[in-house]
Amino acid sequence: MPGADLPLLIDAARMAGRIATSFSGARAQRWDKPDGAGPVTEADLAVDRALHRTLTLARPDYGWLSEESEDDTERLSREHVFIIDPIDGTRSFTEGANTWAHALAVAERGEITAAVIYLPLRDLLYSARRGGGAYLNGVRVHASPVAAMEDATILAAKPALAASLWRAGACPAFKRAYRPSLAYRLGLVAQGRFDAMLTLRPSWEWDIAAGALIVAEAGGRCSDRHGRDLVFNNADPRLDGVVAGGCPIHDAVIDALDPVATR
Incomplete structure (x- = not known):
């Protein structure tokens, strides 16, 4: 269902941006994960909760894999799985930079079929569905032809x-x-x-x-x-x-x- 999943991911990514930017970046409450796994903030967790609620309500038969959720191996039995990073670049977020992103994807039997990367503070939304091309803010993009x-x-x-x-x-x-x-x-x-x-x-x-x-x-x-x-x-x-x-x-x-x- 990549065609139907992509609009869902786009809407969810924009919602994630509104939630994350409602926090104060460097002043957001922060913890360090065990074993040197990096920082996590209250914004990461709030975005993760909202995305889980929104996406699994829309697709209750899809599995769930997210950096900020406890892993449930039940996802391995699902044909479709959401793969989510609520905030990629948490250190940048805590520093007040604008290069952090929300990353949302759907995998079908191991292959990604719909995907969004959204940087709310730079107003950049990358999107793709399988077989449909890649876009930045609705404009088709192409990888570099450089060879050397x-x-x-x-x-x-x-x-x-x-x-x-x-x-x-x-x-x-x-x-x-x-x-x-x-x-x-x-x-x-x-x-x-x-x-x-x-x-x-x-x-x-x-x-x-x-x-x-x-x-x-x-x-x-x-x-x-x-x-x-x-x-x-x-x-x-x-x-x-x-x-x-x-x-x-x-x-x-x-x-x-x-x-x-x-x-």
């Missing part, structure tokens, strides 16, 4: 530049940029603002699911760090790194990475 690493600007954290991670024993000479939200990085790649993005650490499905479809529908490719297709709604909802970009530069990055390097 030396011509590319790639969104990556500094640890991904370590020489030991690359076949040649040195990081290729691409230009590096960074944004704190993984979902936003994927939206920027789909938009063609940047040629590619990569993260070589294990990545949570809720950070990646929406952007993976948006990049693919923009004519790009999103895979794990070995170039394998992504499958969602796994028992362990972590992916083995992520590489996304226009198809030529995606393949160039995969070819340049050392497949046996440790992170």
Whole structure:
């Protein structure tokens, strides 16, 4: 039901934006999650509750996977699953920055069929449904055609530049940029603002699911760090790194990475 799910996700994302922006960013109550898993705020939890209530009421037969909800393995038996990050970039949110995002997706038997990334403070709404193209604020977007690493600007954290991670024993000479939200990085790649993005650490499905479809529908490719297709709604909802970009530069990055390097 990707055609019907996308308007639902868009409406829910805009609702999430209204809720999140009603909190005061840096002054929102904050806690640190156990085991160094990062911060969470009262805004994250309020958005998560509202999205769960709204989306599961509209689709009671869909499963639920969210960063801020206790995982229920019953989702593994569902044909359709919502995969949600209530606020991707919580640190940015607490700092009062405008680069945090809401990321909402629907997976059908492991494949993303509808997706939204919404940055309320930048008025950016990326959206896609399977087979329907990718859009930013209603305008069609396309991934970059750049093919050569030396011509590319790639969104990556500094640890991904370590020489030991690359076949040649040195990081290729691409230009590096960074944004704190993984979902936003994927939206920027789909938009063609940047040629590619990569993260070589294990990545949570809720950070990646929406952007993976948006990049693919923009004519790009999103895979794990070995170039394998992504499958969602796994028992362990972590992916083995992520590489996304226009198809030529995606393949160039995969070819340049050392497949046996440790992170």
